[in-house]
Amino acid sequence: MAPVTELTVGQVAARSGVAVSALHFYEARGLIRSHRTSGNQRRYGRDVLRRVAIIRIAQEVGISLAEIGAALESLPEGRTPTREDWNLLSTAWRDELDQKISQLKKLRDGLTDCIGCGCMSIDKCPLRNKDDRLAREGTGARRLIAP
């Protein structure tokens, strides 16, 4: 019998809740990797389940596959990631994740921070400040109407 540790694409799909076509897609994008049997069928190591879980979670909170792919590169191919590996990954995302967490909390808590700001002053509004990269891009597009 084939070793228990090898999974077919259908098995990964069943256990991860992700469609086979999506797994093919992730593989084409380099987010997951497989090797092939002599008959050209994909076989996955168990670590793929964890990678897929991360992909879905990250997507769910609005991280693009491109970003996820970049982050996943910090995970080792072939061996099971250690706690250190995970920490590297999450550290790479920490700022962005912290940002999103605080945005989510603001939404959840009724945007209380913004209730008093009137959103009239783009410079002061706590909701807009997360976008200061736009302001920094220097296109001049974000100027207030009256100079």
Next chain:
Amino acid sequence: MAPVTELTVGQVAARSGVAVSALHFYEARGLIRSHRTSGNQRRYGRDVLRRVAIIRIAQEVGISLAEIGAALESLPEGRTPTREDWNLLSTAWRDELDQKISQLKKLRDGLTDCIGCGCMSIDKCPLRNKDDRLAREGTGARRLIAP
């Protein structure tokens, strides 16, 4: 002079950091509303800035325009939303937002909850459990390989 409280689409774009074309798009989707001048140009009340801010924040954390639109219907057209209005909106989203916040924290904290789970058991993995709606949909697609 026109009343200070009326904004053109270009002014809203400049102050919200959102492209004019996107504002048109949001309006076509019913997320924001304007009235027209005699010359058929859009004019917005100041509350549109807050609505747009919410739209962008919600999008950033992975909420679709369709969901945002549904939630925004709880906000009053025409008058400035009160604290109560905001709370209604955020209450409608609370479960989903709480869910996302906890997902984000797991990612940020190195997926510690999952490090020990091996992701071998789809039923126990805390990362997968958020997906139990899939399991509940009764397609039978999520069965483990060996029955």
Next chain:
DNA sequence: TTACAAGCTCAACTTAACTTGAGGTCAAGC
């Protein structure tokens, strides 16, 4: 040893969320 579920590739279609462009209108300063 054969039937048939599961795989494979590749191209085309889909949906969301916008952007771009063409072709024409509005309005504020000189």
Next chain:
DNA sequence: GCTTGACCTCAAGTTAAGTTGAGCTTGTAA
């Protein structure tokens, strides 16, 4: 009163993230 930048509409294009389908191959269970 005319010019020029901001607006308008509508159609078509774009990118991300997949899904669907056609046509062909594999592998396993009766």
